[in-house]
Structure formats: structure tokens, C-alpha cells
Amino acid sequence: MSLWLRSVPRLRAPFLPASAPRLALGDRRVLREEPNQRICLLRRTLSSGDVKWLWPIDRESLSFHLVHKHGTRMGLYLMTLNSVNLLKTEDVERALFHLQRKNPALRVDLRLRGNVWWFCEQDGNTHKVDFKRLNEGTSSTEEIQRMCEKGFPDGATWKFRMIPRGKEAPRDMPEVKDFPYQYNIIMTSHHAVSDGLSASLMAKQMVELLNDVILGRHINDEATSQFVQREELWEIESRIIKKLEDDPQRHDYVKQTMPLSTPLLLQAFPRPSVDEVTTRHLSRIIDGDVTQKFEKQCKSHGVTIHSAFSAVINTAIVSLMQKSGISQQSYQIAGNHIVSMLRYLKRTPRDAMGGYAVLRSHISRLTNDQANHFWEYAQELNGDLREGLTSELPLEQKMARLGAQPDLGRSGPRSHPRLCTTTGSPTSVASRCPNDV
Structure with missing residues (x-):
């Protein structure tokens, strides 16, 4: 039996600007459970029973942990697997067992040690991945919402859910007609x-391992990734902090590249007055032929898929503004683009897993004429985004943003909804979180 992996779109819950409990910029000490208390980072590994204590979590990791408690900044994948025969639950569990053995980050959770949060690694032979097979007909959208609302209260850092869709469920791709059994897999x-x-x-490797289990192949549990401290990143951030402190003009320029004004969409469609702000998930399936034509056009114009899709979003926002009655000569549209900080690291292993994403804020001024000449605008946008990557601007924005943020530990996460759009193809995934949504 073989599996067919459909293109994997990533869904996200409300996205907040990067924030963290207040520490002096560049300070890599860790916070206790009480945000005002601090201890020095202990550079040693301790073991206790089947748990290996790794190191206290840093400021940024703690900020994620705090907002996850509120069900926000959660990242989720929803993919559909098609198979020739019914999938056995034990086969999926076996594939996840090997996935965990090959990737230490899947064995890592967060635990309080005294009153300090630590990363710790559980024994790969005894620790089980949080996996559940749900009843056929369970709504994937509602399950995603439940997973967001629950967060990670039990210290577990990975969750997998499988929902049988039924043999008679409609197929979104004609090429899977010989794979009649369908399953939705949710991963967070x-x-x-x-x-x-x-x-x-991990999603790609999980499918590969599941095929190996089904076909009875030998599986080598040799590690395919590493989970390491982000010391090199901290060094770079400390250098950037000093650079911004020594060069006020550069600091002012960096601040100008980040949006401060009211989003366009809120001018046309004011924020609703509700007691609790929530964001729901919307998913759309783009036809394979359309996707291939879009990719071909991107290549012919020398534009990345990410830049082209960002241009699509921006021109759509302009069109929406015009339809709502807001007519201007030009429109200022701000967006956050997700960048991997691994591109700036030299000593960190390429197979390192962890939180290496950073937001690259970008302000685009789109005129009515540019909106009518899409590919010219996409090329201009593509050049702007590339230039920002090569100049370390995303890291500069991050440090400037952290210096201006309140103490998250005291104030809690802000209820400001963001919509994160993701384009996915069998060979690429690009994400963009518009500030204007």
C-alpha cells in the first residue's frame, strides 16, 4: 500500500507581533515563572530518571510559552493523506515513534524546575507522541480551533490528530483516484x-516513514536533525544591538521600516466591538493547473513565488479598498514576511530544529497604475524583499521591536487578530502575515 501526499498548506491562529518579557536587549538570562526574577543561564546538562534536563529556556522561548497558554501564535499543518487500503492506527503510531527517535526536538518539552522553566528531553524509548485518531466526520476546522484554544498546558510540544474522511468523501485532486481512502492529518x-x-x-518525513512502516521496510533511527542552544544567534543579536546603539540614524531608519499606522482594512471595515477577539481559519484549494501556470509566470519574470503571492495580496487589498469607496492615488500596505534566521548563522548546524523564524516587516506603496501592471509591481516588490534579507534588516527590526515592547509577562498577549496566508506547492512553502488584515 502506498500513500499520496497532497500539497501541505499551513494554517495559523491569530498572529501577534514578536514580544517578550522585558529584559535588557542582548541579556540572555532566563526568567523564572515570576517575570521580575532572574537567574543566570546554567551551561550544563542534568539528568534525572528518564528525563534529561537540557537548559533553562530563553526570553523568546518563554514569550512563546506564555502566549501559547492563551491559544495564540499556534502553528498548525493540515494535510490530506490518500491510501489504497485502510490505514491502521498502529502503523501511524509506529511511524511517529520512529519520527520521534530520529528527531530530538520531538522528545523535548518544557517543565518547571523549582520556579524556572527548562527544556528537557524525555527518553525516546518510553515517551509517546501525543497522537489521537478521531471519529470519522469530525470537523478539521473545529478540531484546529480546539487545539488552538487548549495550547500546550501539559508541557508536551508536539500534537498529531488523524481524522478518517471516508471512502466516499470527494477528492480534491483527480490524480488520487486510485487511492480511495482519505485521512486528514493535523499537526501542531x-x-x-x-x-x-x-x-x-517533519510532515514530509512522517509520510515517508509511514510508507516504510506499511511496506515493512527496515527503518534506521539515526538522527536527522538536532536541537541545540541558539548561542550563535544570541551573539549576532548582541552585535546588532551595539550597532543600533552606536548608529542612531540606522536605528531611526529601521524603525521607519516597521508599520505604525492604522491598517487599511480597518479604515474600510472598523474592528467589531466584541468582548473577546477571535480569529477563525479559512482554507482554499488552488487548482493544480493554475498553480503550475502561476509558478511558470513567476519564473519567467524572475520573481519568487513568495513575492508574487505577496503582490497578489497587496493588489487584492487595493481592489477591496476601492470597492469600499476609499479611493486614493496610492495606498500604503504593510506586511510581515516570515524569514528563517538560519540564513544568517554560520556555525549552527544546517539540520538544527527550533524557533528560528523572524518577521521581516515591509511597507509597500502601491499606486493605481502599479496595480494595473501586476508583474512590474511584483518585480519591484521582489527586489525590495531581497535587499532587506541581505542587509540583516529582519534581525535589526526584531531587536528594535523588542526594545519598544511592554513586559508580556505582566500585560499578557494583546488581542489583535492577524491573518496569516500560506501558499504551498510540492516543492515550496511561503508565508506572509499582512499587518493590513
């Missing part, structure tokens, strides 16, 4: 141990 991971890139690699 704690952002302190996994970012979108790490999660996409």
Missing part, C-alpha cells in the same frame, strides 16, 4: 522547539 508544535520550516520537514 510549540514554537519554542519548531518553526514553520521545521514542521514542514
Whole structure:
């Protein structure tokens, strides 16, 4: 029996600007459960029974842990598997067992040691992945919402859910007609141990291992990734902090690249007055032929899929503004683009898993004429985004943003909804979180 993996779109819950409990910029000490108390980072590994204490979590990891408690900044994958025969629950569990053995981050959770949060690694032979097979007909959208609302209260950092769709369920892709049994797989991971890139690699490897289990192949449990401290990143961030402190003009420029104004959509459609702000998930399936034509056009114009899709979003926002009666000569549209900080690291192993995502804020000014010449605008946007990557601007924005943020430990996460759109193809995944949504 073989499996067919459909393109994997990533769904996200409300996205907040990066924030963290207040520490001096560049300070890598960790916070106790009480945000005002601090201890020095202990550079040693301790063992206790079947748990290996790794190291106290840093400021950024703690900020993720705090907002996850409120069900936000959760990253989720929803993918559909098609198979020739019924999938056995024990086969899926076996594949996840090997996935966990090959990737230490899947054995990592967060625990209080005294009153300090630590990363710890559980024994790979005894620790089970949080996996549940749900009843056929369970709504994937509602299950995603439940997983977001629950967060990670029990210290577990990875969760997997499988929902049988039934043999008669409609197929979204004609090429899977010989794979009649369909299953929705939902995967979520704690952002302190996994970012979108790490999660996409785990989704791909999970399917490969499931095929190996079904076909009775020998599986080598040799590690395919590492979970390490982010010391090199901290060094770079400390250097950038000093750079911004020594160069006020550069600091001012970096702040100008980040949006401060009211989002366009809120000008046309004011925020509703409700007691509790929530964000729901919307998913759309793009036809395979349309996707291939879009990719071909991107290549012919020298534009990345990410830049082109960002241009699509921006022009759509302009069209929506015009339909709502807001007519201007030009529109200022701000968006956050997710970048992997691994591109800036030299000593960190390429197979490192963890929270290496950072937001690259970008402000685009789109005129009515540009909106009518899409590919010219997409090329301009593509150039702007590339230039920002090569100049370490995403990291500069991150440190400037952290310096201006309140103490998250005291104030709690802000209820400001964000919509994160993701495009996925069999070979690429790109994400963009518009500030204007």
C-alpha cells in the first residue's frame, strides 16, 4: 500500500507581533515563572530518571510559552493523506515513534524546575507522541480551533490528530483516484522547539516513514536533525544591538521600516466591538493547473513565488479598498514576511530544529497604475524583499521591536487578530502575515 501526499498548506491562529518579557536587549538570562526574577543561564546538562534536563529556556522561548497558554501564535499543518487500503492506527503510531527517535526536538518539552522553566528531553524509548485518531466526520476546522484554544498546558510540544474522511468523501485532486481512502492529518508544535520550516520537514518525513512502516521496510533511527542552544544567534543579536546603539540614524531608519499606522482594512471595515477577539481559519484549494501556470509566470519574470503571492495580496487589498469607496492615488500596505534566521548563522548546524523564524516587516506603496501592471509591481516588490534579507534588516527590526515592547509577562498577549496566508506547492512553502488584515 502506498500513500499520496497532497500539497501541505499551513494554517495559523491569530498572529501577534514578536514580544517578550522585558529584559535588557542582548541579556540572555532566563526568567523564572515570576517575570521580575532572574537567574543566570546554567551551561550544563542534568539528568534525572528518564528525563534529561537540557537548559533553562530563553526570553523568546518563554514569550512563546506564555502566549501559547492563551491559544495564540499556534502553528498548525493540515494535510490530506490518500491510501489504497485502510490505514491502521498502529502503523501511524509506529511511524511517529520512529519520527520521534530520529528527531530530538520531538522528545523535548518544557517543565518547571523549582520556579524556572527548562527544556528537557524525555527518553525516546518510553515517551509517546501525543497522537489521537478521531471519529470519522469530525470537523478539521473545529478540531484546529480546539487545539488552538487548549495550547500546550501539559508541557508536551508536539500534537498529531488523524481524522478518517471516508471512502466516499470527494477528492480534491483527480490524480488520487486510485487511492480511495482519505485521512486528514493535523499537526501542531510549540514554537519554542519548531518553526514553520521545521514542521514542514517533519510532515514530509512522517509520510515517508509511514510508507516504510506499511511496506515493512527496515527503518534506521539515526538522527536527522538536532536541537541545540541558539548561542550563535544570541551573539549576532548582541552585535546588532551595539550597532543600533552606536548608529542612531540606522536605528531611526529601521524603525521607519516597521508599520505604525492604522491598517487599511480597518479604515474600510472598523474592528467589531466584541468582548473577546477571535480569529477563525479559512482554507482554499488552488487548482493544480493554475498553480503550475502561476509558478511558470513567476519564473519567467524572475520573481519568487513568495513575492508574487505577496503582490497578489497587496493588489487584492487595493481592489477591496476601492470597492469600499476609499479611493486614493496610492495606498500604503504593510506586511510581515516570515524569514528563517538560519540564513544568517554560520556555525549552527544546517539540520538544527527550533524557533528560528523572524518577521521581516515591509511597507509597500502601491499606486493605481502599479496595480494595473501586476508583474512590474511584483518585480519591484521582489527586489525590495531581497535587499532587506541581505542587509540583516529582519534581525535589526526584531531587536528594535523588542526594545519598544511592554513586559508580556505582566500585560499578557494583546488581542489583535492577524491573518496569516500560506501558499504551498510540492516543492515550496511561503508565508506572509499582512499587518493590513
